[in-house]
Amino acid sequence: MIDSAAVLDYLRGSQERICAALEHEEGGGARFVADAWRREGGGGGVSRVLADGGLFEQAGVNLSHIIGARLPAAASAARPELAGRAFEAMGLSLVLHPVNPYVPTSHMNLRLFVAERQGEAPVWWFGGGFDLTPYYPFEEDCVAWHRAAKGVCDPFGAELHPRLKRWCDDYFHLPHRGEQRGVGGIFFDDLNEWGFERTFAFARGVAAGWLDAWLAILHRRRDTPYGERERDFQLYRRGRYVEFNLLQDRGTHFGLHSGGRTESILISLPPLVRWRYNWQPEPGTPEARLYTDFLPPRDWV
Numbered sequence: 519m520i521d522s523a524a525v526l527d528y529l530r531g532s533q534e535r536i537c538a539a540l541e542h543e544e545g546g547g548a549r550f551v552a553d554a555w556r557r558e559g560g561g562g563g564v565s566r567v568l569a570d571g572g573l574f575e576q577a578g579v580n581l582s583h584i585i586g587a588r589l590p591a592a593a594s595a596a597r598p599e600l601a602g603r604a605f606e607a608m609g610l611s612l613v614l615h616p617v618n619p620y621v622p623t624s625h626m627n628l629r630l631f632v633a634e635r636q637g638e639a640p641v642w643w644f645g646g647g648f649d650l651t652p653y654y655p656f657e658e659d660c661v662a663w664h665r666a667a668k669g670v671c672d673p674f675g676a677e678l679h680p681r682l683k684r685w686c687d688d689y690f691h692l693p694h695r696g697e698q699r700g701v702g703g704i705f706f707d708d709l710n711e712w713g714f715e716r717t718f719a720f721a722r723g724v725a726a727g728w729l730d731a732w733l734a735i736l737h738r739r740r741d742t743p744y745g746e747r748e749r750d751f752q753l754y755r756r757g758r759y760v761e762f763n764l765l766q767d768r769g770t771h772f773g774l775h776s777g778g779r780t781e782s783i784l785i786s787l788p789p790l791v792r793w794r795y796n797w798q799p800e801p802g803t804p805e806a807r808l809y810t811d812f813l814p815p816r817d818w819v
Contacts, residue, residue, distance in 0.1 A: 520642050520714050522606055525630045526583055528718075529610040532628075532725050533581045536612065537566050539729060540577055543736065547572045550579070555779055560585030561606075565782040569789065572617070573740065578785035579612040584778060589633060600641060603633040609646075610725070611769065613786040614732070619752035620742035622652035622659070622700070622735060623759065625786065626728040627769065628721050644717050645707035647682065648728040649690055650735075651700030651759060653752045654804055655812045659735045660701050664818035666731035667704045670723045674712070682706050687815040692762055698813045699762045707768070751805050753792035760791055 537550045548571030556562035563582035568574050589605045609629030616623070628646040650663050664683070671679035686705035691698055704724070709717055763770055763786050773783040799805035 520632060520640060522630060522632060525718060526608050528722065529581055529608060532610055533566065533579055536729060537579050544571045544573050557584060557779060563782060565785055567785065575615050575617045576789045577614045580782050580785050581610050582782060583608040600633045603635045606632045615788045618740060618742060619653045619744050619748040620739045622650050624650055624732045628725060643708045643710045644721050645709065646721060646724055647686060647703060647705035648724065649686055649700055649703035653755050654748060655701060655808060661818050662734060663703065663731055666727050668819050670727035671704065674720055692758060698815065699758055701812055702815065753790055754794060756788045756791040757793045760787055763787060
């Protein structure tokens with residue numbers, strides 16, 4: 519039995535818990551501002567944004583719950599048999615853009631999608647995952663990150679982590695650049711093979727595992743000194759983040775094509791970014807090591 523109400527309740531609670539944890543890391547500074555919104559045709563959500571903090575340049579934690587009488591064909595391009603069905607889509611999606619270039623950007627999301635047609639069994643699946651986008655990476659951080667991802671997956675079968683790790687590497691790839699967005703993590707979509715309760719349990723483990731893993735990296739790197747050079751490279755690499763989200767991301771495309779709220783969909787974009795024409799880092803520099811030693815997919819655990 520599909521219990522979408524239980525999933526929505528869990529996502530709401532997760533948004534509260536995550537925002538409270540991130541505000542705690544900010545200390546007495548910036549706080550999340552909540553923006554509740556409604557969608558014409560059914561559903562709505564709450565977007566929470568923390569901006570211009572001492573730790574976070576911008577952090578967005580977005581909860582959405584969309585209901586529609588008819589799924590547009592443009593939103594079901596990968597599954598054309600679902601076009602025209604009534605649908606319910608809910609999700610929690612967050613992206614953290616820290617100020618310090620030594621603290622990685624991170625993304626996590628969970629979502630449940632249900633499509634129904636009278637007289638037929640509902641079609642449902644969970645999707646989500648988490649990934650890490652460092653600018654000045656550290657080997658120990660990448661190893662710890664991927665070990666945490668493996669720890670989330672292992673209770674559900676030894677074969678799961680290699681599959682979701684490879685899926686993440688394949689998904690967070692910029693084909694027009696021929697490079698990865700970051701160092702990966704885990705990613706899954708259309709996941710329903712275990713039945714509802716077990717798949718929901720896995721989704722809950724993803725959210726908990728992400729928070730612990732990212733906070734550990736934050737605590738190691740938040741006080742690392744940096745200067746204009748590091749800040750400049752951080753803004754340049756943020757351009758890759760923008761390119762992926764606008765050109766490649768399936769969730770962004772679904773949200774825009776299904777009548778979602780644009781401000782909330784684009785909450786993942788960084789407030790400041792920089793592009794340069796035909797720029798390459800000097801060989802042997804810390805910036806070059808990101809490309810040679812960290813971005814190519816590898817077995818971190």
